[in-house]
Amino acid sequence: MFSQRSIRQSFLIQLIISSASLILIFSSFLYFYIEKSIYDEKKAELIGYAKNITDYKSVFQLDELDESIQENFLSLNVEVIYLQKEHPEAEVYEKSEHKRTYLTLIYPFNIHENSYLKMTKEITPTKKLLNKILNYIFIINIAGFILVIIYAVALSKMLVAPVKTLSSRLSNMNEHLMKPIIVEELPQEFEPLGETLNHLISRIQNFVKYQKELFIGTAHELKTPLAVIKLKNQVTLIKKRSPEEYIEALNTTNKTIDEMNIIVSNILNIGRQEGAQLDKPQEVNVIEVLKQKADDFKLLAENEGKKLEIDFKPNAFMATLQVSLLNQIIQNFLQNALKFTPKEKSVLLRSSQDDYGLLIEVIDEGCGIDESVDLFAPFKRQGNKSGVGLGLFLAKSAADALGAVISIKNRADGVEGTVASLQLNSKLSCIIPRN
Known part of the structure; x- marks a missing residue:
């Protein structure tokens, strides 16, 4: 028993x-x-x-x-x-x-x-x-x-009953039928557990949703270039052509294959990221990580005729997390900001402390976004720039693994552009006192 x-x-x-x-x-x-x-x-x-x-x-x-x-x-x-x-x-x-x-x-x-x-x-x-x-x-x-024995047995059954109820509800769930637990029906002591489970269920639902979209999007993205390759090959084989024409057809095919390789590489990055989520968290100075990432992108911004500005507060902020996931998020923010920001414009990477923890923001002067579109879904693109549409999807998955909150919205200061933000929770972090 x-x-x-x-x-x-x-x-x-x-x-x-x-x-x-x-x-x-x-x-x-x-x-x-x-x-x-x-x-x-x-x-x-x-x-x-x-x-x-x-x-x-x-x-x-x-x-x-x-x-x-x-x-x-x-x-x-x-x-x-x-x-x-x-x-x-x-x-x-x-x-x-x-x-x-x-x-x-x-x-x-x-x-x-x-x-x-x-x-x-x-x-x-x-x-x-x-x-x-x-x-x-x-x-x-x-x-x-x-x-006393009878009372103890009855009391223990009463205390275990909510756990058994939760276990029964969770065991009957599958990826097609996942309903949140009604917290109000649980004893007051089990409400935090119910809320945690609902948060987990929500994350699983989002994961399943995005995985389905990823599979469907991958099939669609790969099917289109394959169809183009097949069609061009069929057209090329209809009649004899000059060597130059065959070379041009092969170059077109290679270009399409390169686009497919980019898609496959991004899909492989998703698999690597899922492995990184299982890495042991380390205590790091987040501000130092941001400084290193800013140094890497300053030269890239200068080569493109753009400017990367920084504003880090506080001087140091310790957090226990997977550094590779944090790097992936910041890198995606900066890449998108520099991609959509015109020449002679600037991108701002800044951090600030609030009641929740550390807020990291990348502010650009690009074309803005359509806030009605879920940009974190796989293969969602905005603007006329090239891309697969998996970057923000990877960033969102990394943020969820870190227990952080990620968002992207238009600027509200009258300047055209976007604000991509990452909110780190202070429960697993601490601030180093200033000297």
Whole structure:
């Protein structure tokens, strides 16, 4: 029923042991308190009789004469004894004879003569009463222990029930039928788990959606150049042509094959990226990574007649992540920004700290985008520039793997262009204090 790693088993054992210990301790204290109270009462009764005899030469005072006193007096045995040693204080002890229990009091009577009152009272009924109380407490303990076991089992089932419900719902899901978990139906303690699972389901849905689009888009992108190659070859083979014409046809075919190679290379990059997501995260200074990437692209921007500006704040920001994924995102942002930015214009790479973590932005002066189009889907292109349309798809996958948020939108400062941003979560990051 349980395994060695079962939380439910550990919970049951701990709850049963703690509850049993509590019941045992409480019952023991209760019994000892009852026993001490009864014995203290009997001891006080004997001392009262002894004081009456010492003070009034009588077991009880005349105004105390009633049926209960007379009944107690019948079981009382009083005698005077002489001891060699002085016992200035009263002494009480218990003894048993012939299945009967007696309580004996030695009380000073005449200290000068070393005489003492020895008062013996039978307490067999009291002892039987205490034994009955002990038996009842023992029975109550057993009943309470059984109830604790039943309660522990029921409570553990109740706590495990939401997990089983979640497991059942998740096991019945497939890539074609994935519904979010209704968090409101879960216990309050399981709401964070439900939200996390919903986030995971959303990511899986996006992954499946993009994978389908990737496969369909790949087939379409490869089918078109193959059809072009076949058509040109068929046209070339219709009649004899000059060597120059054959060379021109082969060059056209090679150009189309090069375009296909670009598509295949991008698809291979997707596979490499999925492998990079499994790399062990490293603690790196994100600002240093941005500086290195900026140095790489400054020369490229100058060769194209453009300018790359930088503005990094804070001075340093440590994060635990896969550096290759971060490089891929920043590289894609800069490539797109430089591609669509005209000559004599500039691209800004900047970082800033906010309440969420570190915000990295690449701002260009290009033609802008159509924000109604999902640019992160595979083979989505904008503008008149060449490209396969997999760059932002790869960047989005990398950002999801980093637990970061990626977005691309038009500039809102009145200048034409776009703002590509990456928001790193500060939960896995820390800021290095400035010097």
